[in-house]
Amino acid sequence: MKIARIILFPILFLGSFAVALFWADLKAAKNRDRSSARDAMSKLHLACDDYYEEFQQLPLGSTSNTDEVQLTTGKGNNTLMTAICAPVSATEESYKSRNLFVFHEAKDGENGLLRNKDGSYAELFDPWGSPYHLLLDYDYNRQLKDPLTSEIITDVKVLIWSPGPDKKPGTDDDIHSWK
Secondary structure (H helix, E strand, C coil): CHHHHHHHHHHHHHHHHHHHHHHHHHHHHHHHHHHHHHHHHHHHHHHHHHHHHHHCCCCCHHHCCCCEEEECCCCCCCCHHHHHHCCECCCCHHHECCCCCCCCECECCECEEEECCCCCCEEEECCCCCECEEEECCCCCCEEECCCCCCEEECCCEEEEECCCCCCCCCCCCEECCC
């Protein structure tokens, strides 16, 4: 009986310790992912502001005059990420070969920027592999409607959100730039 206690006590103690470490690591990873998503949203917001300052319109603003959601994915020349990441042509001297958005490279299609060498293609993914959503103020009235509550948010040009770990927009785990 005494030998059983001598053997079981360390096993139970070490097992409990291992569970506590595992739980702490999971929590740290969750916080790290949320922090990375917020960092990307902050940089996206700044890139949209810089684009507006230089061109007097939001990215892809010439295609619409009503507020519209853009995603950070898509192929072709007429995508949000191509507009803010691709080198600007040499005829536009002020931003010659300068990117407005710089972020770390995506790993396995998650948590970063995918782009080709000539800058004609770029996509940005959140830590869970989903695109970010941007609601842009294309009517330039500095008011946007919260996509979840329909509340009017004033003095903004862009709202950005990630669908979060469940990859479904509009759920409780979404991460918002305005909240």
